[in-house]
Amino acid sequence: MNTHPFLSIALATTLPLASNAIAGEHVDLLVRDATVVDVVAGSLQPHRSIAVRDGRIVAVVDAKQARAYDATDVLDAKGKFAIPGLWDMHVHFGGGDALIEENRNLLPLYLAHGITAVRDAAGDLSPSVFAWRDAVARGELSGPRIFTSGPKIEGYKSIWPGDLEIGSIAELNAALDQLQGWKVDFVKITDNTLSPELFLAAVKEADRRGLKTSAHVPYALTLDEVSAAGLDSIEHLDYAFKAGSPLEKSLGEKIAKGEITSHDAWTQWNATFDPALARAVYTRLAQHGTAITPTINGSRVVTYLDQDDHHDDPYLKYIGPGLQATYTWRVERAAKDDAQAIAKRHERFEKSATVLPMLQQAGVTILAGTDAGFLNSYNYPGIGLHQELGWLVHYGLTPQQALQAATINGARFLGHQDEYGTLEAGKVADVVLLDANPLRDIGATRKIHAVVQHGQIHDRADLDAMLADVASRVARQREAAAKAGP
Known part of the structure; x- marks a missing residue:
């Protein structure tokens, strides 16, 4: 039996203590x-111990019951706090084929920061992402599980690279057929050039096919309209x-008609904002099961x-040129903004952020996601989730609500709560070990002592x-880029 006293494990569980451990039952790992x-x-x-076999948790037991297990590896976790592996529910891989290796x-970076799963919300490197997803699942590539x-x-002539551009119901159905053929984990829809009518049709048809949907909300549609149509998640807090x-x-x-800018519209939305009206809408979002991914960090950086x-x-030393x-x-x-415009974007961001606790109180599921990846300035994969x-x-x-947003909420949203999100018997042994209590201070999630991924x-x-x-x-x-020149 190998002992690693230097390694401590932090795990979160909702499992009652096991009571049927067999003396000498063999496990691969015992977190003690x-x-x-x-x-x-x-x-x-x-004083809990977690028994792991074949990458899954066998039991969470007290000190007395832990003696019933014979483990190949024993990790002394005294003084450490255990949470489930973290999920970043909004990331991007992209920038063109020349940046495949930089994205890889x-x-x-995700795994080194305790992030054992990510939700890729589209880019222009889908073939590579599909390959990475499968390689990680097979244990052939080190990294988080990729959804x-x-x-x-999108609509025709979208500004975003790599989109499936559609202009009719027939093209919508063909796009969804293609996505299902690729076995995507959810469908992302955005509003750059897609008409409101096709947007709603996409949400409804994806829902009919049993596919989860995630979206930017067209200005011409209300949150009530897209939620009632079956939209599963709204990306970015300012839409709310x-x-x-x-x-x-x-x-x-x-x-939508080009009669007013979004900035001017926001000024009027702000002037007429009614908390009671907002709470009523948010309550209906919760009733329809529409979640929201705030992506505060990326917005705040800009x-x-x-x-x-x-x-x-x-952290730039980890980001390719x-x-x-x-x-x-x-x-x-951002550099083009004058002093007045800068003050206005500060106001818009801070005021938009005030609805976050209102959404939580209304029962809307909050998903922790960063928007990290290409295009999104200084919003870094890994540390960005913390x-x-x-x-x-x-x-x-609260720290507890934030932890839920980065663990169980993501697993539930994607329909994998039976395997991930909490630490209990039968679930995948994804564990982050912390040196401090994250329920007291959320900053403790940065104090990572060790990570267990799939055991x-x-x-x-x-x-x-x-x-x-x-x-x-x-x-x-960077050296190669410098030699190549402009």
């Missing part, structure tokens, strides 16, 4: 004497704000570029080695 963080109940369960380098939409559905104004529909239609340009971020170059377009757009959790708490959630142990040395390897790869890519 952890304080389990129950993210569902918001409680601590001290992002996978270890992907494949290319998203306009639902609190009685002018949501009329101003949205004017934006909003406050005037205060922090992020040029000296230490090609991916960094994709940050430029948002940075340049920053997102910090902002979720800053803007009104495989990554101690702190392993995680640091992953980070060092990515930094080394990026350094070589």
